[in-house]
Amino acid sequence: MISVTGQSNDLPMSPYLNQIKPWVTVICISFNHEAYVEEALQSVVTQTYPNVELIVIDNGSTDRTPERIDAFAARHPGVQFIRNSVNVGLNRAFNQGLKLAGGRYVIDLSADDVLLPDRIARQADLFERLAGPYAVVFTNAQYIDEKGQCIGYHYPVDNQGKARVSVPSGDVFRNVLESYYICTPTMMMRRDVLNELGGYDEALAFEDFDFWVRSARLYHYAYLDDVLTCKRRLSDSLSAQIARADNPLLHSTLAVCYKALARCETPDERQALARRTRRFVRKAFYAEQFDLALRFGQLSSQLEPPDLLTRFILGLSRLHLPVNGIYRTYLKWRGADYALSPVTKLV
Structure with a gap:
């Protein structure tokens, strides 16, 4: 070399x-x-x-x-x-x-x-x-x-x-x-x-x-x-695309979550995966990928009973509400400071 x-x-x-x-x-x-x-x-x-x-x-x-x-x-x-x-x-x-x-x-x-x-x-x-x-x-x-x-x-x-x-x-x-x-x-x-x-x-x-x-x-x-x-x-980076309605990232995330489920060995690990899947119920809903939100919800239910917010979002997903434009406007309003917050990275 x-x-x-x-x-x-x-x-x-x-x-x-x-x-x-x-x-x-x-x-x-x-x-x-x-x-x-x-x-x-x-x-x-x-x-x-x-x-x-x-x-x-x-x-x-x-x-x-x-x-x-x-x-x-x-x-x-x-x-x-x-x-x-x-x-x-x-x-x-x-x-x-x-x-x-x-x-x-x-x-x-x-x-x-x-x-x-x-x-x-x-x-x-x-x-x-x-x-x-x-x-x-x-x-x-x-x-x-x-x-x-x-x-x-x-x-x-x-x-x-x-x-x-x-x-x-x-x-x-x-x-x-x-x-x-x-x-x-x-x-x-x-x-x-x-x-x-x-x-x-x-x-x-x-x-x-x-x-x-x-x-x-x-x-x-x-x-x-x-x-x-x-x-x-x-603005066009891969990480910024997850809020777009046509992004393929959420499908890949669900596939990896199922890989993770097969590798979980302890209750703590299953709880950690449950927390992630609950967040992606919301992300899929905001991206108007409603069927995918329901599939994340199904996976989340295998790990632990869904909380009240998750049940609410799953209910809204069945209504196919046009929320993506509002969500992207909200993210733009929150700006880079929110995206770089240590809370969003470590919690």
Whole structure:
């Protein structure tokens, strides 16, 4: 493999020490990211870590993203570039890169996010020091807007940049059932675990919840309390699409919830999954996917009796009320501060 970072120093033992450091593969998926892709790729090649493999997959972009990647790869011959003629879906595109990956660890990088310079070095060092069945190291993240300006943090931070909330680590299966508390682009994953699980599930519209459910049942996660990634929040991002009436994310979520049900082993885990399904009864209702809301309700009832609010929402779902426009107006009114609230992340 050819490292894209070209890091070196003058210490007598540095060539040997660099050779024994594990390789890390960054798989960068792009789709119409011409405004951001060069910054994302540059953040990989400027890492302070010596052994970094970079695989870039353009997923059928219709703008100038492929040309930007071509120009970048010409300046950095170690970059592997795959250009899909059509969008094959995020999960399938990632699996294309996974088949080529040679690193011990893998980072899934969106082409509009940015790695801070020490990210790979810090995470790889922690991975190598961990004892036990750890599959993922994750961190805090800074949220940035279209212009790269800071608009918040995934976990609120103090004056030293440390999280002001307790972040679950170790056996996190119950935690990932209950909420999206992990910032997905901060994860570094073991490649052998990804291969063991068969990569991302290509039948789904998104990757993270399913990966968490399948991997956290078998392995532990380690939290590194530093801000090492800038996550860009755009109005058309995947996470923003869940409020749309035509979004496919809710169908995938229901499929993963059933996978999770089959893996629950304790009453606490079933209760955590019940809390998630109750929230998605409401999300499906607000998206006017009424049949799906009822199916979430059926699953929730298998876990524990539905509460009064859930029964009320299920009753309204049978009326097919036009609520999506009102809900999206409400979300716009609440704005970014609500979306970034630690309550919405950790509760």
